[in-house]
Amino acid sequence: MPKNFPKELLLQYDLTKEEILVCSYYYKVPNATISQIYYLISQELNIKFDAVEEITYKLEDQGFLRKIEGNVDRWVCIAPYLGLFIDHTEDFINKIQKFKDEMLSTQSKQFEILSNIKNIKSKNITDIVEEIKDILADFSLFFLEKIDDACEIAERNEKKLAEIYNASVAISEFANLKTWQILGRGALIATIKDMISRSKSSITITLPTFAPEILQSISEFAYEKKTVNFIVNSYWDDNVYGEIVKKMEIFGNIKFQKLSQPGEYYASIKDTEEVILAPLTDSNEELVSLISTQQNYVRLVSQIILPMLNIRSPSIERMEIKKIKIRRPKFEKRSREKIHQEMDSIMDFKPKKKVSGGNSVLAFVSYAIKDSNSFRIGELVENLKFYDKIEDVLYCEKDTRDNFVEYMNKYVGECDVMILFCSPNALNSPFVEEEWMAALAMKKPIIPVFTKLEHIPPLLKARVGIQFDNFDFQKTLNELHALILKKTKINNE
Numbered sequence: 001m002p003k004n005f006p007k008e009l010l011l012q013y014d015l016t017k018e019e020i021l022v023c024s025y026y027y028k029v030p031n032a033t034i035s036q037i038y039y040l041i042s043q044e045l046n047i048k049f050d051a052v053e054e055i056t057y058k059l060e061d062q063g064f065l066r067k068i069e070g071n072v073d074r075w076v077c078i079a080p081y082l083g084l085f086i087d088h089t090e091d092f093i094n095k096i097q098k099f100k101d102e103m104l105s106t107q108s109k110q111f112e113i114l115s116n117i118k119n120i121k122s123k124n125i126t127d128i129v130e131e132i133k134d135i136l137a138d139f140s141l142f143f144l145e146k147i148d149d150a151c152e153i154a155e156r157n158e159k160k161l162a163e164i165y166n167a168s169v170a171i172s173e174f175a176n177l178k179t180w181q182i183l184g185r186g187a188l189i190a191t192i193k194d195m196i197s198r199s200k201s202s203i204t205i206t207l208p209t210f211a212p213e214i215l216q217s218i219s220e221f222a223y224e225k226k227t228v229n230f231i232v233n234s235y236w237d238d239n240v241y242g243e244i245v246k247k248m249e250i251f252g253n254i255k256f257q258k259l260s261q262p263g264e265y266y267a268s269i270k271d272t273e274e275v276i277l278a279p280l281t282d283s284n285e286e287l288v289s290l291i292s293t294q295q296n297y298v299r300l301v302s303q304i305i306l307p308m309l310n311i312r313s314p315s316i317e318r319m320e321i322k323k324i325k326i327r328r329p330k331f332e333k334r335s336r337e338k339i340h341q342e343m344d345s346i347m348d349f350k351p352k353k354k355v356s357g358g359n360s361v362l363a364f365v366s367y368a369i370k371d372s373n374s375f376r377i378g379e380l381v382e383n384l385k386f387y388d389k390i391e392d393v394l395y396c397e398k399d400t401r402d403n404f405v406e407y408m409n410k411y412v413g414e415c416d417v418m419i420l421f422c423s424p425n426a427l428n429s430p431f432v433e434e435e436w437m438a439a440l441a442m443k444k445p446i447i448p449v450f451t452k453l454e455h456i457p458p459l460l461k462a463r464v465g466i467q468f469d470n471f472d473f474q475k476t477l478n479e480l481h482a483l484i485l486k487k488t489k490i491n492n493e
Contacts (some may be wrong), residue, residue, distance in 0.1 A: 021045060022055045023064050027077040029187045031068060031180045031291075034075075035197055044470055046373050072198060095153050099146050179292040185284035186392045186471050188276070189267060191291060193217045195270045199228045203270045204302075207234040208263035208280050208350060210241055212383075215248070222251045235259040240386070267301055275301045284472045301485035361488050364415035365395035366435040368425035375421045375449070380477065389490050393419075396431075412438045414489045419480065420460070421468075424452040427457065436460065445487035449480065 015023070019046070026038045035492065038052040056075060059065040065075045087431070180377065182191060189211060196203060196217050196310065218230050230253060237243070248254045266278040266289065275298050278289035363384070367377055372488075381393045394411050416440040426432045439446055448456045448465030456465065464487075467481045 006143075018045070018047065018051070019059065021057050022052060023059055023077060026056075026059075026065055026075055028184075029142050029190075030076050031074045032182075032187075033072055033194050035194040036187070036190045036398070039193050040186060043376065043473065044374070045187070078350070085152070091157070093412045096150060099150050102146065105306040111430070178294040179290065179297065182289050182291065183285075183287070184471060185287045185474070188278055188287060188289045189213055191276060191289065192268050195268055195274065195276070196221050196230075199225065199230075199271065200271050201227070202231070202272075203268065204231040205233070206263065206265070206267040207232070208266065210225055210236040212233050215244065218254060219248055220252075222248070222254050226251075226253060228253060230254045231257070233257045233259060233263075235262045267305060269298065269301050272298055272302060274298070277301065277305075359490050360389050360391035361416045361484055361490055362391050362414060362437075363393045363484060364411055364418045364439070365393060365421070366418055366426075366439075367421035368432055368433050369396075370425045371421055371423050374423070374470075376470070376473065379473075380480075383477055384481065387477070389485060390481070399469060408435055408438060413442060415439075415444065417445045417447060417484055419447050419449060419484075422448050422460075422465075424454040424455060427455065433457075447483055447487060448478070449476075 021041060022037060025040050026032055029036060029040070034049075034053050034056050037056070038047075038049045039046055041052060056065065060067055060075065064077065066078055068074045068076060106213060182188065192214055196205075196214075199221070205214065205218075215232075218232065221228070234255070235258065236242075236378075243465050245256050249256065264280050266276065266280070268276040274291070274293050276289055276291050277297075278287055281287045290297075365377065365381060367375060372378065377395060381395050384390055384393050394415065412435060418436060420426070420432075420436050436446060440459065446460060446463055447465055448460055449468050450456055450465060451468050453461070456463075464483065466476065466483060469476050
C-alpha cells in the first residue's frame, strides 16, 4: 500500500481490504485507468479485472473517486479532502465543547458566590447589591467574550471548509488536462501495459533494457490483435533474450530494434495520440513519467525522439525464421485461456538461461504458504533462476514431497544457501522454523527477506538480509542475487 495514504480514514466507512487497496493505488497514481490499477494490484493481490472495475465504480459512487471522462476514462482519488474536512470539523466540535464546559464551570462558580453572600451578616444591603451587580457584570462579560471567540472560530472553520470544498471541486478541471505525471517504475510499467491493451493500429515502445513483463504483454495482445503493429526499441543480451526475439517475430506484427547500448529513458507512443516519456533514474521509486495526449508532445516523440533513436540504433539483423501460420477460425471469440494454450505451442516465454563458468548456486526458499502471494514467491523463484550463477531455486509449493522431514533433510542439506521469508505467518509456522533451524545447524548461509525487522527470528537478527520492496520488485531481485553470490562466495566476474 502506498505510503502516506490515509488508511485510517477509510476504515471508518466499512470498506473492505480490497476496496481500501484499490483506493490507495488511485491515490498513488492520479489519472489512472482501471487497467493500470489492475496491473499494479495484481502484483500484490490475486484479484480479477472485473473485481477492480466493480470496486472502482463503487468508490466513485461513494465519493472516494472522481471520474475524468475522455477517450479513456480515468479516476482520481479525493479521499485526502475528506480527511481534511473531517479533521477540521472535529477540531471545531472539540473547541465548542470546551467553551461549553468553561461556561458551565464559570456559571457554577458564580452561583456558589451568590449563595455565600446571603450568609455574610456583616455586609449591608447596599454592599450586597453592588457585589451581585459586579458578579453579574463579570459573568456577562465572560459570556460575551466566549460567544465572540466561538463566532471567530466558527468563521475560521467555515473558511477552511470552504477552501477544502473548493479544492475538491477543482479536481474536475483535470478533465481538461492532456498532460500529467506518475511516479515510480511500477506505475510506468502498468501504464505501458495499459497502452498496449488499448492499441488500435500501432504502438512503439522504447525501453532502456528488456522488461519481461512488457514482452509478455506484447506477446499476448499481438496474438489477439493481428492488425496492430508493435515496435520495440531496446537493448538486450542475445544469450538471454535472443530466442525470445526470434519467437516473438514469428507473429508477423512485432518488430524489434536493438540499441547499441542500454538506453537512458523510457518512451512509448500509441496510435499517434498518446505518449509516455520517462528519463531513467538511479532509483526506480524516483522515476517520473510524463503522460500526454497533447499533439505537440505526440509530434515531439514521433518526429524527433524516435527518429533520432532509429538513426543511432539500427535494426537488428533479421534471422531466417520459418513462419508459423496461426489458424484462427473467422469470427470465433476465444477466451484468454484458450489463446494462452495455443501460444504455448508457438513460444515458451522464458529467457534462455545463461551458461555460467565456474561454480553455481542451489538455493532453498523457506516461507509460510500463506505468504505465497504477498512475497510473490512463484514469480521471484522463476525470475531468480535466470540470474547468473544460479543453478536452481527450490521451494516447497512446487517441489513438495509426501515426507516433509525427508524432503527437508535432503534439499536443505544439498542447498548452498537458504532464502528465508520472514513474516508473522513464518514466525508461527513450525515447518518454517524447522527448515531454518536445520540450515543453521548445518551452517548454511541464511538470507532473511523481510518487510519489517521484527519479523526476523531473534537468532537470525544479526544476519544480513534484504527488505522486500513490492513496488520495486526488480530491485529486490537484484539485491537478493548480489547477496546470494556474496554469502556463497561465488565469483560473479
